[in-house]
Amino acid sequence: MRRTQPQTLPSPQLLDELSAFFRLLSEPARLQLLCQLKHGGAMDVASLIEATGFSQSHISRQLGQLQRAGLVSCERDGVRLIYAVADPLVDDLCNLVQRRLKQRLEQQLRQLQAV
Amino acid sequence: MRRTQPQTLPSPQLLDELSAFFRLLSEPARLQLLCQLKHGGAMDVASLIEATGFSQSHISRQLGQLQRAGLVSCERDGVRLIYAVADPLVDDLCNLVQRRLKQRLEQQLRQLQAV
DNA sequence: AGGGCTTATGCCGATGCGCGCATTATGCAG
DNA sequence: CTGCATAATGCGCGCATCGGCATAAGCCCT
Numbered sequence: 011m012r013r014t015q016p017q018t019l020p021s022p023q024l025l026d027e028l029s030a031f032f033r034l035l036s037e038p039a040r041l042q043l044l045c046q047l048k049h050g051g052a053m054d055v056a057s058l059i060e061a062t063g064f065s066q067s068h069i070s071r072q073l074g075q076l077q078r079a080g081l082v083s084c085e086r087d088g089v090r091l092i093y094a095v096a097d098p099l100v101d102d103l104c105n106l107v108q109r110r111l112k113q114r115l116e117q118q119l120r121q122l123q124a125v
Numbered sequence: 126m127r128r129t130q131p132q133t134l135p136s137p138q139l140l141d142e143l144s145a146f147f148r149l150l151s152e153p154a155r156l157q158l159l160c161q162l163k164h165g166g167a168m169d170v171a172s173l174i175e176a177t178g179f180s181q182s183h184i185s186r187q188l189g190q191l192q193r194a195g196l197v198s199c200e201r202d203g204v205r206l207i208y209a210v211a212d213p214l215v216d217d218l219c220n221l222v223q224r225r226l227k228q229r230l231e232q233q234l235r236q237l238q239a240v
Numbered sequence: 241a242g243g244g245c246t247t248a249t250g251c252c253g254a255t256g257c258g259c260g261c262a263t264t265a266t267g268c269a270g
Numbered sequence: 271c272t273g274c275a276t277a278a279t280g281c282g283c284g285c286a287t288c289g290g291c292a293t294a295a296g297c298c299c300t
Contacts, residue, residue: 022153033148070248
C-alpha cells in the first residue's frame with residue numbers, strides 16, 4: 011500500500027550527475043538541436059545552421075557537450091561531420107514532461123471553469 | 126520498420142517550457158530538496174535546513190520555484206509550512222536517467238576490459 | 241606543399257542565477 | 271496591541287554559461 015517506499019538518499023555525487031544531465035536539457039538551443047536531429051535523422055552542421063539560425067561556433071560547442079554525454083553521435087563524411095541522436099532517452103523524457111505540462115494546463119483550465 | 130517516425134518539430138514555446146522544466150532539475154540543491162522530501166515524506170523548513178545545511182532564504186526560494194511548477198505542495202501547520210512532493214514525475218525521470226548513467230558506465234567499463 | 245573547405249577553440253561581453261545577509265511580511269500566543 | 275517565531279523578499283556579490291567574432295586546426299583536392 012506504500013505509495014512512496016522509504017529509500018536511501020542519493021549521494022552528492024549522484025545528485026551532481028543527475029543535475030548535470032538535466033542541465034544539458036535545460037538549454038533551449040540544445041533541446042532544439044536534439045529535436046532537429048530527431049526530426050531530420052542524421053544531419054550535417056550546415057543543415058543545423060540553416061535550420062536553427064545559430065552560429066557555427068555555437069552549434070559546434072553545444073554538439074560537443076551533447077556528444078560527450080553520449081546523447082548524439084557523429085561520423086565523418088569527408089570533411090563534414092554528420093550528427094545523429096544516439097539515445098532515445100531524451101525523447102522519452104521530453105514526452106513525459108510534455109504530457110505532464112499538458113495535464114497541468116488542463117487542470118488549471120478546469121479550475122477556472124469551476125468558478 | 127521506422128525506428129523514429131517523422132514528427133513535427135516542437136514550437137519554440139514548447140521548447141522553452143521543456144527547457145524551463147529541466148532547468149528546475151539542473152540544480153543540485155533543488156534536486157536534493159526534492160529527494161529529501163521524497164525521503165522524509167512531508168517536512169517543514171526547519172527540518173530541510175538541518176538536513177541540507179542551506180540557508181533559510183535559499184531553501185525558501187528553491188521551494189518557491191518548485192511550488193510554482195507544481196512539483197511540491199505546502200500546507201500550513203500553525204506558523205510552519207509543511208512541504209511535500211506533489212508529483213511523482215521527478216522521481217520517474219531521475220530513475221530513468223540514473224539507469225542510463227549506470228548503463229553508460231558499464232559500457233565504458235566493458236570497452237576498457239576489451240583492450 | 242598550398243588553397244579552399246568544414247569544424248573546433250580562444251577570447252570576451254552580456255546575461256542569468258546561486259546563495260547569503262539583512263529586512264520585511266505573516267501568523268500565533270500573551 | 272506587543273512580542274515571538276517562521277517564512278518570504280530586496281539587495282548584492284560571485285560565478286557559470288550563453289553566444290558571437292576571430293582564429294586555429296583538420297581534411298580534401300590539385
